[in-house]
Amino acid sequence: MVDFPGYSLPGAAASFLFVLLTMKQSEHFRVIGPAHGILARVGEDALLTCQLFPKRSAEHMEVRWYRSxxxxxxxxxxxxxxEVSEVQTEEYRGRVEWVEDDLAEGSVALKMHNIRPSDDGQYWCRFQEGHYCGETSLLLQVAGLGSAPHIHMAGSMEGEIQLVCTAEGWFPEPRVHWEDSRGERLLTLYEHHIPDEDGLFHVEATLVVRIASADTVSCSIHNPVLAEEKGAVLSIPEKLQTELASLKVIGPSQPLLVRVGEDIQLTCCLSPEANAQSMEVRWVRARRYPAVYVYxxxxxxxxxxxxxxxxxxxxxxxxISEGRLTLQIHDARTSDDGQYRCLFEKDGVYQxxxxxxxxxxxxxSPRxxxxGPVDGEMRLLCSSAGWFPQPRVQWRDPEGKPVPSFSQALAQGSDGLFQVEAFLQVTNSSAGNVTCSVSNPLLGEERMATFFLSDSRMTFSWKILFLLGLPVVVVVGLIQMKSFSKVNETLDPNTAHPELTPLEGRKRGTHGQSCNQTSHRDLTAYSVLQARRENRDLESGNTGPSLSNKQGNGNLIRLTMEGFTSGRCYWEVDTEGTDEWTLGIFEEPADSGGLQFRVLEKKGCDYRALTCCLQAISLAERLLIEKCPQKIVIFLDCEDGDISFYNMTAGTHIFSFTQPSFSGSLCPFKLESVELSPSAQY
Known part of the structure; x- marks a missing residue:
């Protein structure tokens, strides 16, 4: 092995690798495009270009233009x-062409014909050689200079004139402004930009001016991309002298009731009579464009x-020669529901x-x-479809009295028609029947179905679910209750409050029963002699104690003789005409502790939910109740530890007190003058 002074073998290998990487990097390239966006008008052509850097041949590379x-x-x-045509998107077929540029120098171009609003946006130019690729983006800005505006003037009403400036064919959304004869800007009342099928914008801008100050006004529409605008001028005094300024358009004064599938007849006429053959007449919904019909x-x-x-x-x-026209709309649909406007226009003035x-x-017809029955309970389902608008559903017992649904669901189909389902829970079925009726609130017509029950004793106990405000299967309020029985206890004259008087003609029941053991027909109803209490209060100057004022319980009136430790019950309390009241349930603990109150309180227009004893308040929550309740229902569920209040006037839930369990006997009560409703018989 030969050693070179000052060099080691590992160092030489690293240097050689660096040289290879440097040589490889020099074969790579970048793609560059125009420094600024490309501007093209609607209907014209656009040229997109890009270039390899450093310059090199692209003859054997794949070049691709794409959007996303x-x-x-x-x-x-x-x-x-x-060209590789099989990968081309359909909307560009026949609209783009490859421009033979200098491929040997890495320069390419793409021409796009008949520019549309949908072509506005970002594009990518991509070169690929082997596994290496480079790309750059280009911004294509599309602009359309639409029609000159046209000012429409409505006939004068109550000293004011409404002007509408309209134009079409603009892109992107233009800016609209009004000016008076002195060049001062006027405030636009409404402005709408509505795209048509091609993506171009139709413009509507509304201005209201007083006749006393009316002179000449102008409307200008400005394209922010092109920095160009078009305008129109209107002389109001001159237009007020035209024929239509003195005419009126009249039509039906009452709403037109049209059944689904029938024809709609929209009739308008000029008053006094005038020939409308040379006029423009259009029926519209919310805006002038697009229209229901244009003549x-x-x-x-x-x-x-x-x-x-x-x-x-x-x-x-x-x-038409008398100024009378009728538009027929065949096969009425739910989407046709609503308001229509009929416009007669001539010489820029319309009525x-x-x-x-x-x-x-x-x-x-309902089905x-x-x-069931399951555990003695039967569940009935009433269903019906094809209604518009939202129908009303009502169950009725064998005597024709209304019975609240266990639950109710509303669904709207693709055709806009409603399908309704209402459930009823029935226990201990006996001879009799129940009826379900579904009605149209506008027609005043209903469809009914009756279901016949079996032959043993029948009572209704309800599981109530208030499903409120269902525009398209949207549940606004949900209150769930268990099975309840309406309770009316027998009064003992020796122990009951002197203002509670038994009603005659009712059977007396035994004391100490739990809620769910009490039969409706074995109970005595009772009422509060409201007049007696009011007279006594007026004479003494006493308005009755309030729990929120921590006063004593000397005037507390029990609504039942015995307390409850189990079961589920409810009481109906009439509060009509009473400005102040406190009602709820108090608990007598088994350990001989002080009374615990869970109440709903009203003072004038203020409502509160309170948890308190006679010495202190542990919870005070203000409640917003929009509709003053004329009747309140108190629900007690000893098993679930639930005390709930409902506004039966509005059919809404007010408040619920919940806890794991109760520790003592529970008894409903009231302060101030209220009347307990008599027992309902089912």
Whole structure:
């Protein structure tokens, strides 16, 4: 082995490897493109270029132009002097071409014809040689200078004039501004940019001016990319002298009720009568464009029609010389529901009228199916489909009295029609029947079905789920309860509060029963003699103690004689016409401790939920109740440790007290003048 002074073998190997890497790196390249974005107008051609650096031949490389990924959205691929057409994206076929540039110097170009708004964005130029590739991005900015604006003026109303500036064919979204005759900017009331099928924007800008100060106004539309604009000027005094300024458009004063599948008849006419043959007449929804239907120069302008109305509209022009036109919309759909505007326009002045269309659908007859019985309970399902708008569902017992659903679900199909499902829980089935009715709130029509139960004794106990506000299967409120029985205890005249008086004609039950052992028909209803209490309070000047004021319980009125330690029950309490009240449930602990109160309190318009004893408040939560309850239901579930309050006026949950368990006997009570509803018989 030969040694070289000052060099070692490992050092020589490292130097040799560095030389190889340097030589390999020198064979690599970079791709460069234009320093600035490429600007192209809609309908014109654009040239995209890129270049290898340092310059070298690209004749044997693959060159590819693409948008997002090299393997997708490919504009053009070129390899070994030929185009690779099988990888080209469909929307670019016939619109792009390879421009023979100086491949020997690594320079390539791509020409794109008939530029569209969808072509706006970033592009990539990619060179690949073997396993090595380089690429660069280019920004193509597309701009379209649309039509000159046109100013439409509505006939004067209450001293004001509404002006609408419209234009089409702009890209990207333009800027709109109004100016008066002195060149001062005016505040735009509304501005809308609506893309058409080609991606170009239709512009609508609305201005309201007072007639007293009305003179000349101008509307300008500016393209931010091209820095160019177009404008229009309108002389208001001159337009006020035209024919239409003195006319009105009238139509139906009441909403049009149209069943799904039938035809809609939208009739508008000029008042006083005037020939509308030379006028532009359009029916629109929220905006002028796109329209439901446009009549202009004696013909239908299909280019401005909304896609969902194409092939469904016919214009009846028999009385056009009298200024009367009717638009027929065939095969009414739920999406046709809402407001329409009818506009007559001539010489830049228009008058309009609004028509209200209510689409209604009377669904199928309800179908009732049963599940069970399981553990003595039967579950009934009432289902019906084809309704619009949202239907109302109601269960009724054998006596025709309303029964709340166990749960209710609403679903809206792709056709906009609603399907409803309502459940009812029935226990201890006996002879009788239940009825489910589904009604349309606009038609005042309903469909009904009846289900006949078996022959043993029947009582209803309900598991209540309030499913509120279901626009498209959206559950706003959910309150879940167990099985409850409505309780009305027998009063003992010797122990009950003197203001609680038994109602006559009811059977008396035994004392000390748990909630779930109490039969509806074996209980006596009772009421509070509200007038007696109010008279006594007026004479004494006493307004009744409030738990929140930590006062004594001398005026506390028990609503049952015996407390409850098990079961599930509820009480209905009428609060109509009472400005202040406190009601709830108090607990008498088994260890002889002080009373514990869980109550709902009302003082004027303020509501609170309180947990307290006679000496201190452990919880005080303010509640927002928008609709003053006329009747409140108190639910007690001893097993689940739940005390809940419900506003039966609005059908909503108010508040719940929950805890693992109760330690003593529970008894409902009230302070102030309230009336306990009589027992409902089922």
């Amino acid at each position: 990924e090299p393997g997708t959205h490919v504009l053009l691929a070129h390899q070994d002097g030929a 202009m120069d004696g013909d239908h302008v299909s280019a401005e029609q909304m896609a969902e109305y194409r092939g469904r509209t016919v214009l009846v022009t028999d009385a 309009e009228n609004t028509l209200d269309v209510k689409i209604v659908g009377l669904g199928s 009732i199916t049963a599940e």
